[in-house]
Amino acid sequence: MDMTRRAALLTSAAIAANVLNPMRSFAQATPRKGGVFTVHYGAEQRQLNPSLQASTGVYIIGGKIQEQLVDLDAAGQPVGVLAESWEAAPDGKTITFKLRKGVSWHDGKPFTSADVQFTAMEMWKKILNYGTTLQLFLTAVDTPDPLTAVFRYERPMPLALLLRALPDLGYISPRHLYEGKGDIRQNPVNLAPIGTGPFKFVTYERGQHVIADRNADYWRPNAPYLDRIVWRVVTDRAAAAAQMEAGQIHYSPFSGLTISDSARLAKDPRFIVSTKGNEGNARTNTVEFNFRRKELADIRVRQAIAHALDIPFFIENFLGDFAKRGTGPVPSVSTDFYPADNGPQYPFDKKLAAKLLDEAGFKAGAGGTRFSLRLLPAPWGEDISLFATFIQQSLSEVGIKVEVVRTDGGGFLKQVYDDHAFDLATGWHQYRNDPAVSTTVWYRSGQPKGAPWTNQWDWTDPVIDKIIDDAATEVDVAKRKALYGDFVRRANTEIPIWTPIEQIFLTVINAKARNHSNTPRWGSSSWHDLWLAE
Amino acid sequence: MRILVLAGRRLAASIPTLVLILIGVFLLLQFAPGDTVDAMMAQMGGGDAATARELRRFYGLDLSVWAQLGNYLWRLVRFDLGFSAIYGKPVATVIAERLPATILLMTASLSLAFFFGLILGVVAARGVNRWPDTLISTLGLVFYAMPTFWFGLMAIVVFAIYLQWLPAGGFEDITIAHAGLSRILDIAQHLVLPTLTLGLFYMAIYLRIMRGSMLEVLNLDFVRTARAKGMDETRVVVRHVLRNALLPMVTLIGLQAGTMLGGSVVVESVFSLPGLGRLAYESVVQRDLNTLLGIVFVSALLVIAVNFIVDLLYARLDPRITTGA
Secondary structure: OOHHHHHHHHHHHHHHHHHHHHHHOOOOOOOOOOOOOEEEEEEOOOOOOOOOOOOOHHHHHHHEEEEEEEEOOOOOOOOOOOEEEEEEEEOOOOEEEOOOOOOOOOOOEEHHHHHHHHHHHHHOOOOOOHHHHHEEEEEEEEEOOEEEEEEEEEEEEEOOHHHHHHHHHHHOOOHHHOOOOOOOHHHHHHHHOOOOOOOOEEEEEOEEEEEEOOOOOOOOOOOOOEEEEEEEEEOHHHHHHHHOOOOHHHHHHEOOHHHHHHHHHHHHHHHHOOOOOOOOHHEEEEEEEEEHHHHHHOHHHHHHHHHHOHHHHHHHHHHHHHHHOOOOOOOOOOOOOOOOOOOOOOOOOOHHHHHHHHHHOOOOOOHHHOOOOOOOOOOHHHEEEHHHHHHHHHHHHOOOOEEEEEOOHHHHHHHHHOOOOOOOOEOOEEEOOOHHHHHHHHHOOOOOOOOOOHHHHOOOHHHHHHHHHHHHHHHHHHHHHHHHHHHHHHHHHHOOOOEEEEEEEEEEEEOOOOOOOOOOOOHHHOOOOOOOOO | OHHHHHHHHHHHHHHHHHHHHHHHHHHHHHHOOOHHHHHHHHHOOOOHHHHHHHHHHOOOOOHHHHHHHHHHHHHOOOOOOOOOOOOOOOOHHHHHHHHHHHHHHHHHHHHHHHHHHHHHHHHHHHHHOOHHHHHHHHHHHHHHHHHHHHHHHHHHHHHHHHHHOOOOOOOOOOOOOOOOHHHHHHHHHHHHHHHHHHHHHHHHHHHHHHHHHHHHHHHHHHHHHHHHOOOHHHHHHHHHHHHHHHHHHHHHHHHHHHHHHHHHHHHHHOOOOOOOOHHHHHHOOOOHHHHHHHHHHHHHHHHHHHHHHHHHHHHOOOOOHHOOO
């Protein structure tokens, strides 16, 4: 651990230089056609169809083959892909999409509104994670003509919310390959996807690689530039870094390498290491409290724990420039929803922490210990593991003994969100561009037991419930933003979970790549303009 | 003929063991918190409770543990390994896809380890306590003590990054399509480093065993007799000593063929090879019971088969074993 820390310290300056100087990757030149782009694929998924599974592990491949109605442009604003324009009725219950003309599937069949209807009703509404919640009140998709899809909702659907959510939850699948072909989840097309995107699926060798080739009939003129994309399955992070150095891999997305390897490659002119292009995938590190413990149900104890953590120290020494101090459930990169006032922030103050604990009636007993807690860290990243140790050491200084219980992914979700067998948990909260997509569920009461990343704290707050419900159906953009400001302040006041660190995924990419990292969800996007210099 | 009867009896005796192992693994995995749907949720980054319920029904997890176990054993009786949750394919297919890489890596590194372990062991034994022995024993100790993942990574740094002689990982070149002989050469090139990494560790064990066993046999009466007959030393070593000294080596191979299947997780991960070890690891993390049990089943079969061959080899090396039994 000491090595990681020292390496991060020594090289943080080098990374800062890259972060501050992203223009290096946009050197002016004429795009070159051809070339094979190789991508590090760290965690294989059970399928590749982004209409059925919303996760970066699917987008990194499926997002090049299939396309969505809407994506985000360089400024982070919705831009049409398979939809050319959209319009909402004043009551917010009808949203009409005009679709792009002359688009065809990789098997030659034309893309029409029937595909949109089928995907929305059978996949987004029934199967897609987060899609099922987003489209809960979708009653029908009408198709008056092949290029018009009319979404009908039972309750008002804010257009802004839908447009923010669709870049991730709006991928379209070919109706003719799914309808009447049995169980959608088991359809072989899920592992050999057919889409409208710039690259055509070629082969998937489990445990080895996925290959997709240039789609010569792509609807965007003169795109794509690359001949082929190869995703190499490399589970060992150190080995992936070695393969990047050996030139076998061009791009490692979503913080796929270790912190120390990323820091090392940042000093190498052959690579670019940056958080740019991942703004749409912001996350915050969490401290989750179980209210079933009487100590943690006391707000003074939660405040004391927040005050006991020296977050700037942790960031500076362990995460370097990869992270910054978090301010609440809505990260600062969310220009549409980040409030001017985030409410209480709990700066590091050990004395105040001790005082609060004393006030709450938990005086230090024999050996200076007030009480003991079990902390479960999620196994997703090395930063979580480091943070767990940091929490353990920080809290021991204010008299709270922490036992860190490490487990794997399935075990973590089961123990925290289903069995509730934890006192503290720490992991990531993934922000998906609009608080209604996957943020408010962390706070809204009435979440079914066992639903991961939701309010399982045994904490009910009618105030926050009302704010969340009002915002979910508020169609006025300014009013929605104001409501989410109230939401953030309430969340930070009650702190059922504390979100002290804000992070953006790190990209490590070969400097030969051009037109990369140019949208907020670039790793997931279609790469139609990506090219490789000689 | 007699040896075949013996082996047949052995095979029959191993069936209850196999069933016990499968039930044991099944129950052990029930103790791990979370099921395959939890693992899938972890991978997807979340989903709602209705989705999870639907998925549990889909994977047959809504049944009781005993019903699941019963179903599994009943399928196994019909030689059906079931359906893999993470791969969406029959388990038999998934394993069949992974077997070639594993068997290739295993046979290559076992042969390397056996061959060089034998030669170096003999050389060390003949020059016992002189410089060849010291050199070989020290080297053996170094290879034995070095963690395989570190050795693998260092080999990549030296041979793939600095010297650029060999590829850094993968099973074959995928940016260019190879066919026929060039494909074989390409795969061989990719297997050089993993074979060395895995093989050198086992070679260290073999050479220690071989050295010890040679020294022991060299002191036996029949060797003195052979020397007294006036045979030259090379003939004594090759004809009389080696054959007897080989027995512990053969035993060890039988034992290690099994561990090598599972023990190569590290090497497979470092070199990004699509082998059974990684598949097993992934099945545990993903709580894919069918795949894991399938791998245990196939590995057990493989171990039984290798031990059968070892039994035959025993008889060939030392005829007393057959007649004495």
